[in-house]
Amino acid sequence: MFRNLNIWFLSSLLISLIVIIPILTVFSSFFENTSNYFEILKNTFLFEYTLNSLILLVSVLFFTFFIGTGSAYLVSFYEFPLSNFFKWALILSFAVPPYIYAYSLTAFFENYGTAYTILKNLFGDANYNKHIPKFDGMFGSILSISFSLFGYVYILTRASFLYQSQNLIDLGKNLGFSNLKSFYSIILPSARPAIVAGLSLVAMETLAEFGAVDFFSINTLTTGIYNSWIAFDDLAFANQLSFFLLLFIFALFILENLSRKKAKYHFNSRGGFKQKEKIKLVKKKSFFAFIFCFFIFFMSFLFPLSQMLYWTIKFPENLYDLNILSLFLNTLYLVILSSFALIIFSLISNYGNRVSQNRVLNILSTLSISGYAIPGVILAIAFITFIAWIDDSFIKNLGYLSIKKIFIGSIIGLVIVYFIRFYSLAFNGIKSGYEKVNIYVDESAYLLGYSKSKTFMNIHIPFLRNSLLFVGILVSLEIIRELPIALILRPFNFETFATTAYISASEDLLEAAAVPSLFLILIAALFIMISSKYILRDTNE
């Protein structure tokens, strides 16, 4: 079993074990005693929490499927005004986290909000509040999450559409299919694994969502976990709730994994692929395609951006009250530390897996990358639980000082949990880079006299350069947007754009939340623009 024991294998094993700890903590806590909060909750809100989580999940999946697949289909198969612009502009929606979208929705539609101001300026004083719809509560949450997350479905579906050969479309025509019939009987079924993969990611993020649902006061399992920890100080029960949520998420995770395996069959080998010819739309059809994409682009990116910009200009004092530079440096500090750790360790772990070809390590790695499926709230709480257990069981017994201060409420703890949360992103990103290099390349290097380390340094790292850059940007983007982990584990007086926005919003100071939100959107958008060519990689690249 451990025939190929070497330093690479041991490093990979260690990394996987560290990442897997919080998952084990959540599972082991299932058997612990809880406070009365469980009884209270079971008889009162547990049903509501579960129902709300389900309503949210189903609705978000429906919306993201509709707008994600629809927009991907239009930009992949048709040419219409600005279709090339929309191709990458639609991914800017990733720059707006659901909680900032929620602030924008509220700010625009609330009584005497931006919509009211616009109407007043256009038509003079009147009681417009009665007629302005209110997008809050459950519907507000659904809209916020959908517009923020549809990008997953869009990117994966578009990539799958791109890999569809013109031959397939021609075959449909040859069989006498209309465009509509080709769409639902050829194009859509062959993109199914990609759509399911995108929807699974949306589902995981939706169940993990904290900021937006908390802002709209919707009680879900995730907010329940946070409340049981913060209000009732019941870690064990928080973990037990997490366990139920995790089971749900693991079911989705398995579904996603299975569909990804099938997705492999959709890659065309060299030679059989014929680049698609885009159909040029004219008149009404062109107009509707443009309007559809513009509406999504406007709603997902321009709307929250302009709302935050508007408030920042309207209330400039907030700009001066905040120490923007300090927030920027704090965010940057976290981004650099975490990305660096993630890239280095994921790279080592990937290489270890590659050279060891060990089944045990393979299983551990697969388990360890499930960290992405675990909501940030759960991870943060599981981490605190684990540190407290180590502290109580070992450190204090041995007569040493508590280690809690080193890991809880510190940058180290924050970076470790970010590491666990986004490990799968980094690991899979590098892995997909590695998949392009077959094992014979490594073996050729050995036979040319290269040792394992020299192969890693001289052959792999230069080859993976672009993948590493892409992974770095992707991880940075996630860390900039991340809220619950930073909220729970950040050191005293250490704020990021995300936490500052959240704190202002939770104190009903939405105008004050605008400045950090605006900066967060701008920085994230910048990262997206830099990496767009990797995210939207075309078939011939």
Place this chain on the structure above:
Amino acid sequence: MSKSFFEINNVTFAIGGKNKVNDVNISIENEGDIICILGPSGIGKTTMLRTIAGLEKINQGEIILKDKVISSNKIHVQPEKRNIALSFQENSLFPHYSVDRNIHLGIKKNSTDNKNINSNEIIKILNLESVLDKYPHQISAGESQRASLARSLISQPDLLLLDEPLSNVDQSFKEDIQVALKQILKKNKISTIVVTHDSYEAFYLGSKCAIILDNEVKQFDDPYNVYHFPNSVQVVNFLNRGILLPAKVTGGNSLENDDLGIIKGKFIKHYPTGSNVQLLLQPEDLEHDDDSNLKLEVVDRKFRGTNFIYTLKTQSNKLIPVAVHTHHWEQHEVNEKFGIKRPIELEHIVCF
């Protein structure tokens, strides 16, 4: 001290229990000799090469190169320390380097070997000049296979292992490369093991061929012997260059078949008179003669460039292949009668 330049002694080759080849004993006697390994797909030929290269370990037997044990159940010299080059069947070029750089990575800086391989010559012979500046994803499968071959040659190995080296190369180009490759290998005294499923390639390149069938080396001999004197029915069936007919030994140099009558020739192995045997009949054994009274029905005719291969049906429904030069004055169509020259005299009689 071993007698041969390279030896495999009693080695069982296997990866995870699969593609097992048991108890192999083959050798390269002199430096610069080429041997070929022939066998059907999935039999373990590639496993053998990977093991010789040090990419897999062995549990029994030993592999010796230049008097040094490089693999045994106790010793495993790492691949990078063996100075053995393996040219893979699949694309193994470094994807982020140009073809030129890929090929020149083969040059070992500290090589003390006295082989003097000119990289430009290799590049020219393998017709790679036009793709030197391209990247692996921009060239064809045949070109990447040739580039990989060039890299292996330039690395000046003690032993070169070629896994189906020309499987992706165009037919029109293949023969020229085979000739050039053999010249380079001979000129530079590079000992080589070629794995192939193309028997003609093996017979041309190798001074000896090992036939792997049913998890073992069935025959290890020079190409002429493998072709004309196969040592088992399995080898005959694998080479597919003849059929086996039932016959009865009638004397020290003759036997009789119900359809063809008396057949004369020199037995390779002694069989007692009266014994029933299976006679190997190859396409070049029988001669065409329309004046003969022995006539068989043509059921198929294959054009093979130099020859036509006729498939003839006997009265007992056996199908016999007969080669006839394509310039032969009279050709026969399917369903026509085809005369066989009598008396039938064979160069050698191979029976089982």
